[in-house]
Amino acid sequence: xxxxxxxxxxxxxxxxxxxxxxxxxxxxxxxxxxxxxxxxxxxxxxxxxxxxxxxxxxxxxxxxxxxxxxxxxxxxxxxxxxxxxxxxxxxxxxxxxxxxxxxxxxxxxxxxxxxxxxxx
Numbered sequence: 001x002x003x004x005x006x007x008x009x010x011x012x013x014x015x016x017x018x019x020x021x022x023x024x025x026x027x028x029x030x031x032x033x034x035x036x037x038x039x040x041x042x043x044x045x046x047x048x049x050x051x052x053x054x055x056x057x058x059x060x061x062x063x064x065x066x067x068x069x070x071x072x073x074x075x076x077x078x079x080x081x082x083x084x085x086x087x088x089x090x091x092x093x094x095x096x097x098x099x100x101x102x103x104x105x106x107x108x109x110x111x112x113x114x115x116x117x118x119x120x
Contacts, residue, residue: 007053007061008039014053017093019043024052025081043097046104048115050082051096054089062089063096065108068118072111080116085109 010021023037041053048068053061065085070077086109090096 005054006038006040007055008041010041010053011061011093014041014043014093017043017097018045019051019053019093043093045097045100047117049085049100049104051093051100052082053093060091062091063093064089065096065100065103067108067113067115069113069115072114074114077116080118082118083113085113 006024006027008021010019019041020043022040022042024040024042026035026038043051045051050066050068051063052066053063055061065088066082067085068080068082070080071083085103088099090099
């Protein structure tokens with residue numbers, strides 16, 4: 001996942017839906033020329049659930065649900081990270097918020113995520 005894949009421009013519709021500009025861990029931060037943190041557009045919808053704004057390859061933004069935790073085969077809680085929660089995506093921020101709020105605390109996707117409270 002390239003950091004260009006992660007949207008960093010917030011729109012009026014994003015703000016109205018509850019999104020904010022935040023710094024997040026860079027998925028490519030382990031490379032020597034990459035910053036460990038990058039700007040992103042995020043909406044927190046639960047203690048371990050958020051929506052992240054992403055860009056398609058053609059630049060069209062869309063929104064994905066993420067949950068903080070571990071895959072079932074992982075046991076080391078220090079390896080917890082933000083994981084894609086299911087295959088759904090949305091093109092409107094308010095649709096994403098409504099759908100994800102209904103999923104907080106429920107399973108998402110075919111592979112269960114062991115939920116862990118993210119560090120603040």
